[in-house]
Amino acid sequence: MKPIVPKKHEPVRIGYYICHCGTNIAAMVDVEAVAKYVATLPNVAVSRHYKYMCSDPGQELIQQDIREHRLNRIVVEACSPLLHEHTFRKATEAAGLNPFYCQMVNTREHNSWVHTDRAEATRKAMALAHAAIERVPHHKSLEVKKVPINPDVLIVGGGIAGIHAALTLANAGKMVYLVEREPTIGGHMAKFDKTYPTLDCAMCVLSPKMAAVGSHPNIHLWTYSEVAKVDGYVGNFQVTVRRKPRYIVEDLCTGCQECVAACVFKEPKFPDEFNLGLGKRKPVFLPFAQAIPPIVMIDPEVCLNFKRGKNPDGTHTVSDKCKKTCVQACGDRKAIDFKQTEETKNITVGTIVMATGFKIFDARRTPFFGYGIYPNVYNALEVERLINASGPTEGEIVLRNGQRPKKVAIVHCVGSRDENTNRWCSRVCCLYSLKLAHLIKEHTDAEVYNFYIDMRTPGKGMEEFYNRVAEEGMHLIRGKVADVYPDPNDGATGRVVVQAEDTLTNKILKIPVDMVVLSVGLEPHPEADNLRRLFNLSCSSEGWFLERHVKLAPVSTFTDGIFLAGCCQGPKDIPDSVAQAGAAAAEAMALIDKGHIEQEPNTAYILADECSGCKSCIPLCPYSAISFDESRQKAIINEALCKGCGTCVAACPSGSIVQNLFEDDEIFSEIEGLLAPVPA
Amino acid sequence: MTEPSKTPTTSWTPRIVAFFCNWCTYTAADLAGVSRMKHASNVRIIRLMCSGRVDPQFVLDALAKGADGVLIGGCHPNDCHYAEGNYKCLRRYELLQRMLADMGIESDRLRLEWISAAEGEKVKRVINEMVETVTRLGPLGIPQKFDAWDREMEDFAERIAAREAAAGGHAGHGTEPQTMEPAHV
Numbered sequence: 001m002k003p004i005v006p007k008k009h010e011p012v013r014i015g016y017y018i019c020h021c022g023t024n025i026a027a028m029v030d031v032e033a034v035a036k037y038v039a040t041l042p043n044v045a046v047s048r049h050y051k052y053m054c055s056d057p058g059q060e061l062i063q064q065d066i067r068e069h070r071l072n073r074i075v076v077e078a079c080s081p082l083l084h085e086h087t088f089r090k091a092t093e094a095a096g097l098n099p100f101y102c103q104m105v106n107t108r109e110h111n112s113w114v115h116t117d118r119a120e121a122t123r124k125a126m127a128l129a130h131a132a133i134e135r136v137p138h139h140k141s142l143e144v145k146k147v148p149i150n151p152d153v154l155i156v157g158g159g160i161a162g163i164h165a166a167l168t169l170a171n172a173g174k175m176v177y178l179v180e181r182e183p184t185i186g187g188h189m190a191k192f193d194k195t196y197p198t199l200d201c202a203m204c205v206l207s208p209k210m211a212a213v214g215s216h217p218n219i220h221l222w223t224y225s226e227v228a229k230v231d232g233y234v235g236n237f238q239v240t241v242r243r244k245p246r247y248i249v250e251d252l253c254t255g256c257q258e259c260v261a262a263c264v265f266k267e268p269k270f271p272d273e274f275n276l277g278l279g280k281r282k283p284v285f286l287p288f289a290q291a292i293p294p295i296v297m298i299d300p301e302v303c304l305n306f307k308r309g310k311n312p313d314g315t316h317t318v319s320d321k322c323k324k325t326c327v328q329a330c331g332d333r334k335a336i337d338f339k340q341t342e343e344t345k346n347i348t349v350g351t352i353v354m355a356t357g358f359k360i361f362d363a364r365r366t367p368f369f370g371y372g373i374y375p376n377v378y379n380a381l382e383v384e385r386l387i388n389a390s391g392p393t394e395g396e397i398v399l400r401n402g403q404r405p406k407k408v409a410i411v412h413c414v415g416s417r418d419e420n421t422n423r424w425c426s427r428v429c430c431l432y433s434l435k436l437a438h439l440i441k442e443h444t445d446a447e448v449y450n451f452y453i454d455m456r457t458p459g460k461g462m463e464e465f466y467n468r469v470a471e472e473g474m475h476l477i478r479g480k481v482a483d484v485y486p487d488p489n490d491g492a493t494g495r496v497v498v499q500a501e502d503t504l505t506n507k508i509l510k511i512p513v514d515m516v517v518l519s520v521g522l523e524p525h526p527e528a529d530n531l532r533r534l535f536n537l538s539c540s541s542e543g544w545f546l547e548r549h550v551k552l553a554p555v556s557t558f559t560d561g562i563f564l565a566g567c568c569q570g571p572k573d574i575p576d577s578v579a580q581a582g583a584a585a586a587e588a589m590a591l592i593d594k595g596h597i598e599q600e601p602n603t604a605y606i607l608a609d610e611c612s613g614c615k616s617c618i619p620l621c622p623y624s625a626i627s628f629d630e631s632r633q634k635a636i637i638n639e640a641l642c643k644g645c646g647t648c649v650a651a652c653p654s655g656s657i658v659q660n661l662f663e664d665d666e667i668f669s670e671i672e673g674l675l676a677p678v679p680a
Numbered sequence: 681m682t683e684p685s686k687t688p689t690t691s692w693t694p695r696i697v698a699f700f701c702n703w704c705t706y707t708a709a710d711l712a713g714v715s716r717m718k719h720a721s722n723v724r725i726i727r728l729m730c731s732g733r734v735d736p737q738f739v740l741d742a743l744a745k746g747a748d749g750v751l752i753g754g755c756h757p758n759d760c761h762y763a764e765g766n767y768k769c770l771r772r773y774e775l776l777q778r779m780l781a782d783m784g785i786e787s788d789r790l791r792l793e794w795i796s797a798a799e800g801e802k803v804k805r806v807i808n809e810m811v812e813t814v815t816r817l818g819p820l821g822i823p824q825k826f827d828a829w830d831r832e833m834e835d836f837a838e839r840i841a842a843r844e845a846a847a848g849g850h851a852g853h854g855t856e857p858q859t860m861e862p863a864h865v
Binding site for chain 1: 695697702703704706707709710712713714716717718719721724725726727728729730732733734735736737741742745746747758759761762763764765772797798799804
């Protein structure tokens with residue numbers, strides 16, 4: 001059915017509806033008075049108030065009125081158009097009217113929720129309504145433009161969230177580009193030992209998924225790579241990826257590690273990043289045993305075959321000073337290439353999933369815990385590596401002097417819930433502290449002291465986990481640790497005293513321990529701000545990527561076609577990260593499988609008869625959508641390139657550019673309505 | 681010409697029109713709403729896709745129709761959804777401020793702010809500050825000024841007509857006496 005378009009001579013007949021939104025609006029705005037007032041305004045044929053306009057009966061009310069009262073304009077005064085404009089446009093369309101004859105008035109977010117004087121709020125609601133009533137007669141019938149969507153997906157970040165999203169999409173037959181900045185995928189989860197609440201080993205569940213990513217025919221896995229540039233928009237993003245040189249030809253390396261054994265450095269000598277510097281590696285190394293892709297890389301900073309230090313452009317120069325025993329060991333495979341340079345890949349994708357993860361809080365920012373000062377103060381991730389059987393100590397929890405700790409303090413909320421550092425709860429540290437307490441006890445039979453502010457264990461199976469671990473017999477002390485200092489009665493073992501107030505007994509405790517574990521919180525990734533700019537996203541004030549709606553669009557962003565998964569959106573545990581990754585994949589799939597993108601018809605066009613050919617608009621367009629027709633001496637806007645910002649419209653000295661949905665007449669009449677007198 | 685009263689009566693409160701960009705500031709105002717951040721009710725928001733869409737005429741028109749101040753909100757520099765619309769807005773804002781100064785309109789009546797989608801708190805602060813500033817400045821009353829100017833023109837026309845009548849016939853060019861058009865319709 002073709003939508004009804006009112007004829008030019010047809011009188012404007014407006015249907016006006018103000019929503020109570022339960023009491024969200026009606027409690028602060030006298031909706032009845034507003035509806036009565038609007039009924040007196042010109043062109044208004046119907047003026048009503050209703051409990052829930054977005055409900056089925058509410059929408060039905062509009063549709064019935066359109067049919068019965070031959071309405072040709074609809075104004076709904078309710079919540080933000082960013083929330084329900086779509087709903088009411090659909091409702092308008094369902095009754096046969098072109099959906100762009102509908103206008104929303106935001107009287108909840110911008111009025112009833114933020115004001116306290118009912119009379120004032122009611123007057124404001126009237127003024128806002130009047131603006132829309134003045135505006136809608138200028139509305140025109142518009143058509144949604146459909147553009148095809150590229151079915152390929154880019155996933156940024158190869159932690160558990162990125163991996164899960166990649167596999168979900170790839171299994172559905174979509175082509176996925178997974179870009180990871182580290183040399184291997186796996187993210188933080190690959191570093192963990194066991195996972196709460198089930199205490200199954202992290203790598204046991206993760207490594208099959210990592211391997212599946214590595215071998216999946218639909219996944220292009222680009223590790224040690226970063227996104228350098230993003231252009232375009234939903235359905236058609238042009239992305240440039242930098243693939244940093246690892247001095248190994250990926251396709252030729254078999255992961256045999258003979259080069260590692262053959263390296264002129266007989267012993268590993270350099271801090272091993274994967275083990276957070278607790279272990280050592282050689283200049284040529286596999287990031288960790290189960291790395292995906294299972295190929296080695298060379299660190300040019302320490303490899304003897306490179307000159308010391310970086311060039312100003314960040315590259316390294318080959319010195320050719322080494323015997324290159326690694327090359328000999330590699331032999332005919334010829335996988336080592338010291339001359340490898342950065343490679344740039346250009347891809348086009350339709351949708352993007354951001355799964356760039358988090359960073360752990362740097363405990364040096366809270367020096368009273370002694371991290372970085374006393375050798376026996378560790379952060380929780382380091383302890384995960386110590387407990388892990390594939391870690392630097394092969395699962396032995398030993399101090400830096402090789403001794404087993406007999407007493408261990410675990411300090412919760414390090415850097416979290418604190419005005420001076422991060423105000424938010426990291427959501428995971430209570431539970432992972434309990435897990436570490438259990439594992440430390442199991443491995444060493446040490447006395448474990450947990451210092452917590454509040455014990456927060458929500459979620460399926462989590463409170464049960466807490467009870468189970470608590471029953472194992474450990475000290476749970478409700479108190480914030482104030483100080484960690486060397487034990488004055490200690491010789492040279494490096495024992496420290498943890499001082500805290502037990503807030504349940506009001507006693508100051510000074511407990512000497514051999515090891516302190518700092519349960520550090522989660523922070524936005526240090527690159528998040530750059531990524532935000534690159535991908536045109538928003539961040540919350542804390543620096544997490546901002547979702548479109550906290551409840552109803554938790555994985556969408558304000559940039560269409562870009563979705564969020566995992567901790568880049570906020571702290572969360574593994575189950576939640578995986579759930580969110582699945583949701584992001586499903587949202588991307590919903591777009592892809594539809595086959596096309598519907599674009600808001602808010603593009604601009606030029607009234608050729610009025611264009612004076614001054615060319616003022618041409619350099620203003622950030623998308624180069626405006627060109628100049630020399631023969632006719634007129635500017636022309638390419639509708640396919642126009643994104644509808646309206647910058648050229650505001651600049652045109654002859655007023656010959658029109659932006660659909662935001663025409664000059666529409667805005668001027670809106671101003672007029674806003675400022676018209678309203679009854680006292 | 682009669683000056684509109686500069687001392688606000690107790691019942692007077694300013695009316696401020698705001699132009700907010702869809703992506704940052706409008707969303708921030710929504711966030712202020714969702715977070716129930718109470719603020720002054722004098723600001724009425726018009727949504728545009730980009731602060732680059734703010735035609736200086738919108739600002740002048742709002743003032744001419746009775747607004748006491750205009751607030752423009754856009755994305756922070758480098759964060760514009762359309763790459764650089766906010767810079768275009770800034771350029772126009774600077775020029776417009778000079779024009780307003782020439783017209784004797786206080787610069788505080790026009791304010792441009794960069795407010796990101798996460799800064800609901802800033803929406804609240806800026807609106808409250810602006811309402812406070814404009815309240816202190818008092819009513820702008822341009823529509824009343826237009827009325828006064830129109831009356832002045834009418835008086836002027838009448839005086840000329842009266843003088844001509846007194847002089848007994850047509851003075852000057854011998855054209856028919858014309859009715860003066862009001863300066864503002």
